[in-house]
Amino acid sequence: MENQEAINIAFQHICNHxxxxxxxxxxxxxxxxEVLTPVKNTLLVKEGQMxxxxxxxxxxxxxxxxxxxGKDITDWFAFEHDFISPITSYFLSIPxxxxxxxxxxxxxxxxxxxxxxxxxxxxxxxERLGSRVVTKSLLQMQQRMVSIQFExxxxxxxxxxxxxxxxxxxxxxSHIASYLGITFETLSRIRNPxxxx
Numbered sequence: 001m002e003n004q005e006a007i008n009i010a011f012q013h014i015c016n017h018x019x020x021x022x023x024x025x026x027x028x029x030x031x032x033x034e035v036l037t038p039v040k041n042t043l044l045v046k047e048g049q050m051x052x053x054x055x056x057x058x059x060x061x062x063x064x065x066x067x068x069x070g071k072d073i074t075d076w077f078a079f080e081h082d083f084i085s086p087i088t089s090y091f092l093s094i095p096x097x098x099x100x101x102x103x104x105x106x107x108x109x110x111x112x113x114x115x116x117x118x119x120x121x122x123x124x125x126x127e128r129l130g131s132r133v134v135t136k137s138l139l140q141m142q143q144r145m146v147s148i149q150f151e152x153x154x155x156x157x158x159x160x161x162x163x164x165x166x167x168x169x170x171x172x173x174s175h176i177a178s179y180l181g182i183t184f185e186t187l188s189r190i191r192n193p194x195x196x197x
Contacts, residue, residue, distance in 0.1 A: 001058070001059065001107050003035040006035050006058045006059075006107050006109060007030050007033060007035060007109060008030075009058050010033075010056050010058050010109040011026055011029070011030060013081050014056070014129065017081065018129050018132050018133060018136075019125060019128045019129040019132050020125060021123070021125045021126060021129065022123060022125045024123070025119060025122070025123035025125050025126050028119065028122075029111075029115070029119055029126070032115050033109050033110060033111055033115070034053075034109070034110040034112075035107065035108070035109055035110075036055070036106075036107075036108045036109075036110055037105070037106070037107055037108075038102045038105075038106055038108065039102075039105050040102065040103065040104050040105050041101060041102070041103070042101065042102050043099055043100065043101050044062070044100045044101070044102065045085075045086055045089070045096050045098070045099060045100040046096075046099055047066075047067060047095075047096060047097060047098065047099050048095050048096065049089075049095065049096055050089060050093065050094075050095060050096065051085055051086040051087075051089035051090045051096045051098075051100070052090070052112055052113050052114075053085065053090075053110045053111060053112050053113065054083055054084070054085035054090055054110070054111050054113075054116070054133075055083065055084050055085060055100075055108040055109070055110050055111075056081075056082075056083050056108065056109040056110075056111070057078055057079060057080055057081065057082050057083075057084065057106060057107075057108055058080065058106075058107040058108065058109060059080060059106055059107040060079075060080070060102055060103070060104040060105060060106025060107060060108070061077065061078065061079045061080075061102070061103040061104050061106065061170055061171065062077075062078050062084050062100060062101060062102045062103060062106065062108075063075075063076060063077050063078070063100075063101055063103055063171070063175060063179075064076040064084065064086055064098040064099065064100050064101075065098065065099050065101065065175075065178075066097065066098060066099075067099065071178075072174075072175075072178065073178045074175045074176075074178045074179040075098060075179070076179075077164070077167070077171065077175075077179065079164060079170075083133050083137075084100065085100070086098040086099075086100055087137065090113060093113075103170065103171055103172075103175075104170060116130060147159060148180075148181050153180060153181075153182045153186055153187075153190060154190050156180045156181070156182075157176075157180060157187065157190050157191075160176070160179075160180065168191075173187055173188075173191075
């Protein structure tokens with residue numbers, strides 16, 4: 001995929017599904033963004049680094065994760081047409097407590113923080129875009145918290161499949177288990193059709 005094609009796909013979807021951008025804003029943003037094509041398992045941000053960019057996924061998938069006492073704990077997944085970044089580091093300009101990794105060979109459009117702040121100050125439409133991206137993320141985080149607190153492991157897994165039906169074909173099951181807050185063995189039992197009776 002050519003860089004300009006990736007940029008055009010990204011902005012068309014952003015305008016259709018997040019917030020429409022005025023022509024001047026879109027043209028200025030298109031000239032300033034960066035296209036990245038990281039291969040599977042590339043770490044875009046490591047714990048302790050500053051996260052100065054947010055990434056729009058044109059193709060592929062990514063996750064954020066913690067390393068806690070030698071354990072890898074997935075915090076978030078993102079797929080085509082999602083934005084992803086270690087948000088605390090991105091918004092507060094502090095070292096990230098998360099790692100950001102691509103899970104497949106991917107095509108990403110990167111917005112650096114300075115560009116986003118500049119465009120938000122200059123164009124109301126870009127400010128509205130930022131607000132909608134943050135709102136979507138907050139709602140998803142709230143839903144995840146409620147799910148972990150009040151739903152069974154089986155319900156959490158079923159809900160994840162409802163949102164992302166092909167996730168088990170694209171993401172290692174160990175990452176899915178840690179995201180759901182369950183062991184790999186529990187996930188294996190849930191996935192076994194004999195246990196669904």
